[in-house]
Amino acid sequence: MGRRPQGDFTVVLRHPNGHPRVVRNAPLLHDGTPMPTRYWLVDPADVAAVSRLEAAGGVNTAEAEVNADELLAAHAAYATERDAHILAEHSGPRPYGGVAGTRRGVKCLHAHYASWLVGNDDPVGRWVAARLAS
Incomplete structure (x- = not known):
């Protein structure tokens, strides 16, 4: 990732070569700070490819092209899954929003693509995958 992790994480998807x-x-990070981004794209080639999409205006294009209701559902499912892993007795701040911490729309193609790669129904992740495949 290029920096020391500030919270716990688990590798949930590997390439066939194990990377x-x-x-x-x-x-939540080790210090209790909320971590809204549940799935993080860490493969350098994937990150670079998605960064090129973002640099070419991909966030706005994806937001205009994906179904808004499907996107809202993806945000809600993402938040529900993430929040289910916070202890009920936790009284500090909590993460908010859906994918990449946003409540609506598209904020980060990397986060949507990572979510889609691990099997979540994310229309933006699916959109990214289609663009990368073309």
Whole structure:
């Protein structure tokens, strides 16, 4: 990742050669700070490819092209899954929003693609995959 992790994570998707592709972050960092991004794309080639899409205006294009209701459902499912891993007795701040911490729309193609890669129904992740395949 290029820096020391500030929270717990698990590698949840690897390439066939064993190199990590996606990690799942704990919902809270070691110091209790909320971590809204549950799935993080860590493979350098994937990160670079998605970065090129973002640099070419991919966030706005994806937001305009994906089904808004499907996107809202993806945000809700993402938040529900993440929040299920916070202890009920936790009284500090909690992560908010859906994919990449946003409540609506598209904020980060990397986060959507990572979520889609691990099997979540994410229309933006699916959109990214289609663009990368073309």
